[in-house]
Every structure is written in structure tokens, then in C-alpha cells.
Amino acid sequence: MTGRMIDLRSDTVTRPTDGMRRAMAEAEVGDDVYGEDPSVNRLQAEAAERMGTEAALFMPSGTMCNQVAIAVLSQPGTDVLAAGRAHVVRYEMAGAARNAGVQLKGLPDDAGFFTGADVDAALESSAHHQPPVSLVCIENTAQAGGGRPWRAGELADVAASAARHSLPVHCDGARIFNAAAAVGIEPRGLVEGCTTVMFCLSKGLGGPVGSVLCGPAGAIDEARQERRRLGGAMRQAGVLAAAGLYALEHHIERLAEDHARARRLADGVAECFPGSIDPDGVETNMVCCDASAFPEKFLARLADRGVLAGMLDPDTLRFTTHLDVDDDSVEATLTALADIARKG
Numbered sequence: 534m535t536g537r538m539i540d541l542r543s544d545t546v547t548r549p550t551d552g553m554r555r556a557m558a559e560a561e562v563g564d565d566v567y568g569e570d571p572s573v574n575r576l577q578a579e580a581a582e583r584m585g586t587e588a589a590l591f592m593p594s595g596t597m598c599n600q601v602a603i604a605v606l607s608q609p610g611t612d613v614l615a616a617g618r619a620h621v622v623r624y625e626m627a628g629a630a631r632n633a634g635v636q637l638k639g640l641p642d643d644a645g646f647f648t649g650a651d652v653d654a655a656l657e658s659s660a661h662h663q664p665p666v667s668l669v670c671i672e673n674t675a676q677a678g679g680g681r682p683w684r685a686g687e688l689a690d691v692a693a694s695a696a697r698h699s700l701p702v703h704c705d706g707a708r709i710f711n712a713a714a715a716v717g718i719e720p721r722g723l724v725e726g727c728t729t730v731m732f733c734l735s736k737g738l739g740g741p742v743g744s745v746l747c748g749p750a751g752a753i754d755e756a757r758q759e760r761r762r763l764g765g766a767m768r769q770a771g772v773l774a775a776a777g778l779y780a781l782e783h784h785i786e787r788l789a790e791d792h793a794r795a796r797r798l799a800d801g802v803a804e805c806f807p808g809s810i811d812p813d814g815v816e817t818n819m820v821c822c823d824a825s826a827f828p829e830k831f832l833a834r835l836a837d838r839g840v841l842a843g844m845l846d847p848d849t850l851r852f853t854t855h856l857d858v859d860d861d862s863v864e865a866t867l868t869a870l871a872d873i874a875r876k877g
């Protein structure tokens with residue numbers, strides 16, 4: 534195989550476009566620890582505006598935003614509720630236990646979603662010698678749900694339960710712009726019942742680095758201290774913030790294209806490998822499939838044909854569309870899939 538591989542492992546693999554690189558090169562910068570980086574300040578103001586919050590804070594990664602939010606909103610020695618297969622539970626190296634002294638309690642998680650009744654039930658167990666609960670985390674889009682977005686009604690149900698128990702809600706909105714595009718509303722409409730929300734610039738939006746935590750001014754002030762504690766305070770970070778601003782300006786409208794391509798891929802996968810996926814469940818940029826429906830050494834055989842896909846966990850094979858995947862890449866992938874399916 535010559536030329537660049539078609540990389541469908543994740544939407545984190547994108548490279549900055551020429552326009553984005555120009556914006557980075559030309560960024561106005563200052564020392565952000567002094568609050569003097571104009572590009573960072575602009576990005577934070579823009580993020581707060583888009584999420585409908587008082588303030589926002591730029592950080593190097595989504596994981597750091599989640600960790601900081603958990604540390605700020607929870608209390609040590611308590612349970613934090615999240616879907617059992619959420620990123621905060623599975624992929625953050627038990628950071629919440631180490632950094633915030635909390636235990637993550639995985640709620641029933643068929644597809645990355647839970648209900649207000651699940652939150653109520655978890656609170657009920659703390660009346661029976663189990664730890665108190667101090668925070669609820671949701672993930673939107675829900676990766677374990679094949680990238681499905683939460684519906685407004687589902688969010689309102691969980692938020693109402695959290696409010697009944699006076700619990701804050703943190704939204705891991707790594708892909709909140711994909712969710713918003715899929716359900717057809719502005720992101721701020723998806724975080725109304727949340728205390729804080731973080732979103733990633735480095736995933737569907739195609740930025741190279743960075744995520745933003747948005748929330749009330751007091752929580753963001755505390756988050757600034759916690760970020761520093763974790764070593765995430767950056768200096769002339771405006772070169773990165775400029776990429777983020779560029780992504781917000783240029784790469785939101787096009788997310789619907791990623792979603793359409795994912796759906797096209799899902800149709801092809803289902804045709805080639807029956808039982809691997811229900812294409813109707815693909816609503817954003819992820820195509821999450823039952824790994825047992827694919828032949829032996831599938832990923833290696835696909836790579837031999839110039840296409841990379843990945844495993845989300847031992848049972849789930851994933852293709853992800855993004856800024857660097859165009860219609861030709863999708864067609865080439867479908868050809869490779871058909872070839873593998875034909876040869877068995």
C-alpha cells in the first residue's frame with residue numbers, strides 16, 4: 534500500500550488544515566497564567582457564549598477538563614455517578630479516585646445512557662450504608678451508545694433527578710457539537726440542566742490540541758486552581774487557542790457531512806457483515822460494530838487494503854469519520870470491505 538492510509542480509528546487523528554495553521558502562526562499571544570493571552574481569552578469567551586455559561590477555561594485535554602470538573606464539583610469519599618462505560622469510568626486511568634478521592638459508580642449502561650430513575654435508585658442506596666453521592670456525569674454523544682446523542686427529554690429527566698437531590702451535573706461533551714448537529718439544536722440547549730460542560734476542539738472539530746470547560750464563574754475560578762495543580766496551566770497557549778477559534782468558526786457546519794458518511798459506511802458494513810451493526814442506530818460520526826461479526830484478522834486485512842479502523846473495547850470494532858475523511862475515502866473503504874467479505 535502506498536500513499537496515506539485512510540484512518541478511521543478515531544476523530545482525534547485529524548491534522549490542522551492550511552487555514553488553521555495560518556491562524557496559529559498569526560495568533561496574538563501573551564502569558565495565559567497572567568490571564569494575558571488575547572487568543573485564549575477570546576476562545577474562552579466564545580466557548581462560554583456558545584454553551585450559555587458565565588465563564589470557560591481552556592485546557593490541554595478533555596481528560597483534564599473532566600478531572601478538574603470532578604475535583605471541583607464532588608467531595609472526597611463520595612460516589613460520582615456515570616454510565617458504566619463512560620470515558621470518565623473507563624479511560625481516565627482511575628483519575629477521579631486519585632485526583633478527587635471519589636469512587637465512580639457505574640450506572641446501568643446498555644448504550645451509554647441512564648435515566649432519572651437510575652439516579653434516584655443510586656441515591657436510595659446511600660440510605661443503606663453506601664457512600665453519599667456528590668455528582669452526576671453524563672457523556673454526550675455517548676461513545677458506548679455508538680455515538681448516539683442524548684435527546685432533550687432524556688437529559689431533562691436526569692437533570693430533574695439531580696436537582697431533586699441537589700446534585701451538580703457535569704457533561705462530558707467531548708462531541709457535544711456532533712450531538713447538537715444530530716438533534717438539530719444549539720449546544721447550549723443540550724446543557725441547560727448541567728452545572729459544567731466540557732467540549733473538545735481536538736475531535737470532530739479538527740483542532741490539534743485542547744478542550745474547554747464551561748460553567749459558572751465561581752466553579753471556573755476553582756477550576757483554574759485545579760488546572761494549575763495538575764500542571765495544565767500553559768503560557769503562550771494562544772497558538773493553540775487560535776486553532777480552536779478557527780475550528781469553531783469553520784468546522785461546525787460540516788459535521789453533518791461526517792454523520793452522513795458514517796451512515797453510508799454503516800450501510801456498507803451491515804451489507805458486507807450481516808449482524809455487525811444496525812445502521813439506523815448511527816446518528817453521528819461513529820460506526821460501532823459487534824466485533825464477533827467480522828472474519829479473523831479483519832483489522833490487519835483492512836490495513837493491508839489501506840484502511841485503519843480500531844477496537845473501542847474487546848467486543849466493539851469502530852470506524853469514525855472526521856475532517857480528513859472525504860467521499861472518496863468512504864468509497865475506497867467500502868470497496869475494501871466488500872473485498873474482504875467476498876474472500877471470507
Ligand SMILES: Cc1ncc(COP(=O)(O)O)c(C=O)c1O
Nearest residue numbers: 594595596597620672676705707
Ligand atoms: C467521550 C470522551 N471524553 C473525553 C475524552 C478525553 O479527551 P482527551 O483525549 O482530549 O483527553 C475522550 C477522548 O477520546 C472522549 O472520547
